[in-house]
Amino acid sequence: MDIDALIASATLPEEVVPLCLRPDLRKRFEQLDAELARQRLGRATLAPTAEEKKLADDLQALEAEIAKHTLQVRLRGLTHEPWMKLVAEHPPRPDTPGDLAMGMNLETFVPALILAEMVEPEMTVEQFDKLVDVITDNQYENLQNAAWSLSRVDRDGVVFSRAASQVTPGTGEKSRQQSDSGSPRRASRAKKPKS
DSSP: HHHHHHHHOOOEEEEEEEEEEEEHHHHHHHHHHHHHHHHEEEEEOOSSOOHHHHHHHHHHHHHHHHHHHHEEEEOOOOHHHHOOOOHHOOOOTTTTTTHHHHHHHHHHHHHHHHHHHEESOOOHHHHHHHHHHOOOOHHHHHHHHHHHHHHHHEEEEEEEOHHHHHHTTSSSSSSOOOSSOSOOTTTTOOOOOOO
């Protein structure tokens, strides 16, 4: 193993968090989608009606409109040194048990972490503050959770796909072989039916 080549090929984990800034469009999309599903439910033919075609066209137009109003925030995890520097810049408040337990001022650390990990789009602190003012708490929590997990969640465990091992026998778990004989198993205590 060439350790230098392995280190040179290293990448940091990334995640994209979509933030729809027009929830009214999403709500309209959900309504039209439900209406289209309702109309398709009880009919006898597979051919779409004129109304269904119109609803489908409206849905596709809304998909494009929603995409234009969705900010795709790409975050990249931090290496150890920038993480520790960020922690040092946000010392825990002595009167806040949560801060003391985590070793940082959570109120100031989290937004700084999100900004430090944000690769796209490039944003100033002022722009980020404006963004936070127009997104929901749930959207902010999605950003926060993604940022935290990129730098702090264990991603080095052994990888194993049960589904892949079932498709390609011999690569993982052994499945129990099924008998083709149709006869009862040796340990079977089934009684023979009376004639």
